[in-house]
Amino acid sequence: MTQRYSQYIVVNYYQFTHILANVINYEFPLNERVRTMLRLEDLFARIDQLVKGSDHCDHHMALAVLFEILEVTSRGELKSDLLQELERQKRMLAALRNNPEISEDALDSMLAEIDTVSTQLLAVSGKIGQHIRDNEWLMLIKQRACIPGGMCEFDLPSYHFWQHQSPEMRRQHLQTWLTPLRPIQDGLRILLKLLRENCKSHQFTAHQGSFQQMQGGRVAQMLRVTLDKNLPCIPEISANKYALNIRFVAADYAAKTSLYDQDVEFKLTFC
Numbered sequence: 001m002t003q004r005y006s007q008y009i010v011v012n013y014y015q016f017t018h019i020l021a022n023v024i025n026y027e028f029p030l031n032e033r034v035r036t037m038l039r040l041e042d043l044f045a046r047i048d049q050l051v052k053g054s055d056h057c058d059h060h061m062a063l064a065v066l067f068e069i070l071e072v073t074s075r076g077e078l079k080s081d082l083l084q085e086l087e088r089q090k091r092m093l094a095a096l097r098n099n100p101e102i103s104e105d106a107l108d109s110m111l112a113e114i115d116t117v118s119t120q121l122l123a124v125s126g127k128i129g130q131h132i133r134d135n136e137w138l139m140l141i142k143q144r145a146c147i148p149g150g151m152c153e154f155d156l157p158s159y160h161f162w163q164h165q166s167p168e169m170r171r172q173h174l175q176t177w178l179t180p181l182r183p184i185q186d187g188l189r190i191l192l193k194l195l196r197e198n199c200k201s202h203q204f205t206a207h208q209g210s211f212q213q214m215q216g217g218r219v220a221q222m223l224r225v226t227l228d229k230n231l232p233c234i235p236e237i238s239a240n241k242y243a244l245n246i247r248f249v250a251a252d253y254a255a256k257t258s259l260y261d262q263d264v265e266f267k268l269t270f271c
Contacts, residue, residue, distance in 0.1 A: 026225045028237045033081055034195070034221050036072060037188050043069045044185045051174045054167040060151075062174055066132070067142045073128040073184060082187040083121055089194055090114045117190060120183035131180050138177070195221060199271040206264040209233065209248040215241055224269040233260035 029035035043065055050062035093111055096102050132138055141159055144150040153160035162170065204211060225235045225246065233248040246268075248260040 022229060023226050024229045026227070026235050028223045028225070028239070030221055030223065030239060033085075036075070036078065037192055038222075039072055040069065040184065041188050041192060043072065044181075044188070047174075047178065051171055051178070056163040056167075056170070059167070059170045059174060060163065063138075063141065064145060066174070066177060067145060069181060070129045070132050070142075073181070078184065079121055079124060079128055082184065082191070083118060085191055086114050086118050086121075086187060089191065090118075114190060117183060117186045121187055124180065124183055128184060129181065132177060135177075195271050196224075199224070199269045201226075201267050201269040203265070203267055206246060206248055206266065209260040209262065209264060211244075211246040211248075211264075211266075213244045215239070215244055220270040222271040224267075224271060226267040226269070227264070231264060233264060235266070 027038060029038055047062050047065040047069065050058045050065065053059065053062075090111060093107060093114075096107060097104070127133075137158065141151065141156060144155055151159060162173075204213075219241060223237060223239065223244075225237070227233070227235070232251045234251050236247045236249055238245045246266075248264045249257050250260045252258070
């Protein structure tokens with residue numbers, strides 16, 4: 001445990017979800033909490049990119065993603081789950097004080113960041129995203145968005161008017177609606193960073209596209225499969241605490257899914 005966290009404190013790792021020059025990383029959550037966190041991470045990254053745009057189509061899609069974030073955050077006890085996990089990570093990091101392998105300044109910085117985000121999460125009153133639900137205009141758009149073609153100008157003239165306002169004004173509105181959700185995004189960022197940077201990697205070969213490994217009770221929250229991006233195959237994973245199965249299927253976008261029946265070299269990371 002100490003070695004893993006010392007790696008996090010000392011080294012500034014790259015973001016593992018990034019597609020590198022010659023490899024692709026596939027992440028597979030092994031529990032519902034991590035699955036929700038990864039979904040929200042993807043949605044926040046998408047909306048941040050769309051908000052930067054200037055075309056009204058960018059901001060139209062940004063609103064659609066905002067409604068997706070609202071749906072995901074409304075399930076379960078996301079806020080309390082994040083707070084509990086942040087507190088657990090804080091205790092584990094604090095236990096590393098006086099370790100000569102760890103930078104005290106970096107450790108203090110991370111603990112302060114956890115404290116800041118925890119305080120911001122605690123300050124979020126009521127249900128996450130309630131400010132969006134209380135906005136009748138946004139809820140009308142959300143309702144019409146579920147209907148194919150239901151957001152035409154004759155259905156939502158007020159939305160048509162908004163789309164014709166300046167990009168700066170639309171961007172300001174979007175940021176206003178996003179701001180109360182930022183503590184959730186910050187909490188996810190810290191927890192997923194810790195999860196990704198405290199892991200063990202192994203090199204394996206899937207013979208004729210299939211790989212199986214007995215887990216022996218090993219507990220992980222997420223798996224990452226790293227492949228050469230030139231390999232025309234995609235990993236499909238099924239896993240529990242007893243066994244791990246990876247099936248590589250051919251990346252054929254037109255044909256029926258079929259096994260990639262060649263040996264596949266890949267890196268497997270347990271997080």
